[in-house]
Amino acid sequence: MAKLKINGNMLEIDVDGTTPLLWVLREQLGLTGTKYSCGIGVCGSCTVHVDGEAVRACILPVSALKPSQEITTIEGLSADGTHPLQQAWEELDVPQCGYCQPGMIMSAAALLNENPSPSDADIDAKVNNICRCGTFNRVRRGIHLAAQIHKGASKRERS
Amino acid sequence: MMNRERVDISRRDFLIRTTTAGAGFSLGLYLPLSSAGVLAAGSGSSAVPEVNAWVVIEPDDTVIIRIARSEMGQGTLTGLAQLVAEELECDWSRVKTEYPTPGQNLARGRVWGSFATGGSQGIRGSHLYVRKGGAVAREMLIEAAAEAWDVPMEECRVAESVITHTPTGRTTSYGKVAAAAAELFPPEQVELKNPKDWRLIGQPVKRLDTVDKLTGKQVFGADLQMPGMLNAAIRACPTFGGRLKSFDQAKVRKMPGVRQVVRVGDDAVAVVAETWWQAKTALDALPIDWDRGPNAAVSTASIEQMLDEGLDSEDAFVGNRSGDAGKALRGAVKTVEATYRYPYQNHATMEPMNATARWTEDRCDVWCPTQNGEAALQAAAEAAGLPIGKCEVYKIHLGGGFGRRGAFHDFVQQAVLIAKQLPGTPVKLLWTREEDMQHGHYHPITKARLVGGLDEKGDLVGLHVRISGQSILASVNPGWMSNGVDMFTFQGLLPDGDHAISYTVPNLLVEHAMRNPPVPPGFWRGVNINQNAIYLESFIDELAHAAGKDPLAFRRRLMANHPKSLAVLNAVAEKAGWDKPAPAGVYRGLAVCKAFASHVAACAEVSVDDGGRLKIHRIVAATDPGYAVNPQQIEAQVEGSFVYGLSALLYGECTIRDGSVEQRNFNDYPSMLINEMPEVDVIVMPSGGFWGGIGEPTIAVAAPAVLNAIFAATGKRIRQCPLKNTDLRSA
Numbered sequence: 001m002a003k004l005k006i007n008g009n010m011l012e013i014d015v016d017g018t019t020p021l022l023w024v025l026r027e028q029l030g031l032t033g034t035k036y037s038c039g040i041g042v043c044g045s046c047t048v049h050v051d052g053e054a055v056r057a058c059i060l061p062v063s064a065l066k067p068s069q070e071i072t073t074i075e076g077l078s079a080d081g082t083h084p085l086q087q088a089w090e091e092l093d094v095p096q097c098g099y100c101q102p103g104m105i106m107s108a109a110a111l112l113n114e115n116p117s118p119s120d121a122d123i124d125a126k127v128n129n130i131c132r133c134g135t136f137n138r139v140r141r142g143i144h145l146a147a148q149i150h151k152g153a154s155k156r157e158r159s
Numbered sequence: 160m161m162n163r164e165r166v167d168i169s170r171r172d173f174l175i176r177t178t179t180a181g182a183g184f185s186l187g188l189y190l191p192l193s194s195a196g197v198l199a200a201g202s203g204s205s206a207v208p209e210v211n212a213w214v215v216i217e218p219d220d221t222v223i224i225r226i227a228r229s230e231m232g233q234g235t236l237t238g239l240a241q242l243v244a245e246e247l248e249c250d251w252s253r254v255k256t257e258y259p260t261p262g263q264n265l266a267r268g269r270v271w272g273s274f275a276t277g278g279s280q281g282i283r284g285s286h287l288y289v290r291k292g293g294a295v296a297r298e299m300l301i302e303a304a305a306e307a308w309d310v311p312m313e314e315c316r317v318a319e320s321v322i323t324h325t326p327t328g329r330t331t332s333y334g335k336v337a338a339a340a341a342e343l344f345p346p347e348q349v350e351l352k353n354p355k356d357w358r359l360i361g362q363p364v365k366r367l368d369t370v371d372k373l374t375g376k377q378v379f380g381a382d383l384q385m386p387g388m389l390n391a392a393i394r395a396c397p398t399f400g401g402r403l404k405s406f407d408q409a410k411v412r413k414m415p416g417v418r419q420v421v422r423v424g425d426d427a428v429a430v431v432a433e434t435w436w437q438a439k440t441a442l443d444a445l446p447i448d449w450d451r452g453p454n455a456a457v458s459t460a461s462i463e464q465m466l467d468e469g470l471d472s473e474d475a476f477v478g479n480r481s482g483d484a485g486k487a488l489r490g491a492v493k494t495v496e497a498t499y500r501y502p503y504q505n506h507a508t509m510e511p512m513n514a515t516a517r518w519t520e521d522r523c524d525v526w527c528p529t530q531n532g533e534a535a536l537q538a539a540a541e542a543a544g545l546p547i548g549k550c551e552v553y554k555i556h557l558g559g560g561f562g563r564r565g566a567f568h569d570f571v572q573q574a575v576l577i578a579k580q581l582p583g584t585p586v587k588l589l590w591t592r593e594e595d596m597q598h599g600h601y602h603p604i605t606k607a608r609l610v611g612g613l614d615e616k617g618d619l620v621g622l623h624v625r626i627s628g629q630s631i632l633a634s635v636n637p638g639w640m641s642n643g644v645d646m647f648t649f650q651g652l653l654p655d656g657d658h659a660i661s662y663t664v665p666n667l668l669v670e671h672a673m674r675n676p677p678v679p680p681g682f683w684r685g686v687n688i689n690q691n692a693i694y695l696e697s698f699i700d701e702l703a704h705a706a707g708k709d710p711l712a713f714r715r716r717l718m719a720n721h722p723k724s725l726a727v728l729n730a731v732a733e734k735a736g737w738d739k740p741a742p743a744g745v746y747r748g749l750a751v752c753k754a755f756a757s758h759v760a761a762c763a764e765v766s767v768d769d770g771g772r773l774k775i776h777r778i779v780a781a782t783d784p785g786y787a788v789n790p791q792q793i794e795a796q797v798e799g800s801f802v803y804g805l806s807a808l809l810y811g812e813c814t815i816r817d818g819s820v821e822q823r824n825f826n827d828y829p830s831m832l833i834n835e836m837p838e839v840d841v842i843v844m845p846s847g848g849f850w851g852g853i854g855e856p857t858i859a860v861a862a863p864a865v866l867n868a869i870f871a872a873t874g875k876r877i878r879q880c881p882l883k884n885t886d887l888r889s890a
Binding site: 016019020023026027028030031032033034035036037038039040042043045073074075077081086089090093094095096097098099100101102105123124125127128129130131132133134135136137138139140 | 231232233234365366368369370371372373374375376377378379381382384390415434435436507508509510511556557558559560561589591592791792795798799800801802803806824825826830832833834836838839
């Protein structure tokens with residue numbers, strides 16, 4: 001039995017503790033936005049947030065997670081699909097096949113959490129997800145655009 | 160009329176089958192109900208009669224356009240909808256799309272044409288009949304309005320789904336007349352718009368399938384969940400041609416969730432469990448005994464020997480011959496000779512192979528990501544042992560295709576063979592990445608020896624290209640060969656057609672010594688232009704340097720008869736500033752090619768530091784596809800093709816040991832990341848008069864342009880891929 005806080009909901013899940021978080025999300029909770037691709041923590045398709053930081057869910061056994069930790073998946077990134085990255089991605093038509101994009105967006109979101117105005121070098125250092133369709137240049141533009149959208153929104157909130 | 164009636168019934172049948180829980184079967188909670196869902200799923204519960212095969216219009220003016228080809232990221236779904244909507248004159252903001260099923264296509268005399276999505280054919284192979292489909296529907300809608308008003312059709316005009324009776328100013332909308340239009344006979348002839356009058360074709364409209372990809376809502380094949388569904392993990396004999404001897408299921412039968420351990424065909428075993436993770440865990444623990452078969456000793460070295468022998472052998476097929484290359488080379492003032500090599504490569508789609516099947520004695524249904532629904536249906540029926548009319552395939556969104564999911568439906572057959580052993584239960588088969596890496600249909604391996612001759616002025620007088628290596632068609636589709644020749648092998652080197660050589664060489668001989676190692680080859684984004692463009696464009700660069708000429712000037716001398724190829728080459732040279740010095744430490748390289756009927760060229764800018772580290776700064780790319788349906792998606796495809804092509808150039812190599820692929824996952828088969836991605840400057844320059852492909856052509860020019868730039872930077876001529884095997888420090 002695992003007790004996990006996922007997208008703000010405290011859940012008790014009947015599962016073997018060695019099961020990677022990815023498969024609990026996908027098979028037990030129906031949160032299939034988080035993808036399986038490599039299973040060895042390399043490609044980033046399974047990226048989710050644990051306490052705001054990007055982690056590879058495919059190699060993270062649920063036994064390693066505490067109930068106090070906030071797990072966020074692509075489904076929980078925003079209530080209505082309007083996270084600045086989602087807005088920017090839509091504006092720039094970033095995805096191609098789209099399979100890697102939830103992980104890509106979650107990596108980018110973790111970067112923006114710690115660095116609201118990342119440089120190209122910051123993006124190069126932190127967004128290390130594989131995309132075989134080749135969306136990288138639009139991903140880069142999308143992160144910069146999202147940073148701007150976020151800045152505009154916080155300015156509006158302050159005024 | 161009869162046709163339409165039949166279709167309506169099948170639409171309703173399908174709705175019942177897929178949405179009613181308990182009544183036999185249900186797709187349940189996670190059914191793709193988004194715009195690109197399976198037929199009828201997108202249109203909710205209404206059973207509005209179609210206007211024609213391509214167009215359904217709901218009473219609220221929602222326009223549903225049917226898309227036969229598969230969307231796998233390349234934007235075809237949006238481009239095809241633009242083509243239909245252009246002639247339909249509908250309100251683009253109300254357009255949705257849906258896939259007809261392969262079974263419906265078969266039942267209706269293939270009214271939607273080919274479902275095959277490969278060879279950059281999606282748009283160029285169907286633009287004519289889909290535009291006609293839109294035009295016919297438009298005429299029927301106008302006729303219905305004119306009949307209702309009792310006025311001549313000629314007095315009506317149409318725009319944005321609104322029909323106006325010009326003399327009186329009366330208006331109605333498509334949604335209001337669609338039901339009446341559906342009762343009419345289609346016009347026998349329609350006129351298509353002149354390209355100069357296009358309003359929607361040529362516009363950089365946004366994709367229709369983006370939003371669900373940003374929230375996790377988009378359902379891919381691997382994501383399907385159905386009530387009562389079981390999950391399967393599979394392992395096939397890692398040695399090509401090997402067989403499954405035995406397995407000891409007692410060791411895993413009691414593991415959590417395990418339901419069954421089954422033989423799949425003669426070479427694989429699968430564990431079926433409640434969850435896939437349980438199935439995979441049990442499979443890892445399952446003792447399996449393989450009969451490694453006749454290829455157990457095959458290795459990269461043994462394959463290399465086969466290919467080397469082919470470089471010198473007497474037997475070879477001729478793909479292109481003009482003049483007398485042998486004589487010209489003997490009489491040349493200077494000759495240059497070089498041998499190039501291109502390895503096996505895996506498609507490595509981000510979504511591993513998968514399919515979900517449900518089999519009973521009289522019915523088989525399959526849900527899968529596929530580039531060719533009809534081929535998937537054929538594969539399903541064969542594996543099911545049922546007539547094709549009792550089988551159906553529902554296309555689910557693909558997490559990448561690149562050729563892996565078009566000609567091969569091994570994963571569909573396996574899923575059906577597993578489901579057959581659990582009658583009535585839907586089973587989702589999902590491959591591990593390791594299985595995907597070891598059971599690909601690989602980019603074929605070849606070598607090429609090129610010999611070129613220059614005269615006293617440094618002009619090319621003769622060229623001999625001898626390719627030795629694997630034929631895709633011999634393995635995949637022998638029916639497409641003519642007299643034993645695989646003409647696909649010569650892509651980019653042919654005398655004419657979609658893959659014509661971009662140069663006029665006075666004496667030319669291009670040959671292929673076919674050597675087919677026992678590693679299954681397949682169509683891989685770009686197919687044979689990947690290596691042929693490297694061979695030719697690198698060697699042309701070698702010849703230019705041997706002649707002491709500028710590589711651009713040397714090429715131009717050979718391109719007088721190839722004005723469209725010359726135009727794209729000139730365009731990249733101009734935009735890159737070929738005639739001006741590059742920034743300090745940056746070096747340039749060129750490549751040009753005609754592929755899939757489009758003319759493409761690239762100029763790469765690279766630097767190589769003292770440690771041999773390569774940085775690709777920028778690639779300027781030009782493409783002339785004849786007509787550009789959606790320029791912003793063409794840009795995306797050019798950039799994407801470079802990622803695929805450069806990943807291959809930098810890292811892509813499958814090596815063979817003991818008859819198996821040695822690589823297992825993305826750690827030993829890497830793919831480029833964002834930090835390696837160059838700036839890409841895309842020039843889209845449609846010249847009209849022909850329809851060229853988009854998804855594949857530009858992949859051809861990325862690698863050779865970079866290789867030529869590396870030579871400019873380092874003086875090192877690299878003749879084998881991938882670059883990870885080569886020390887780039889200056890010679």
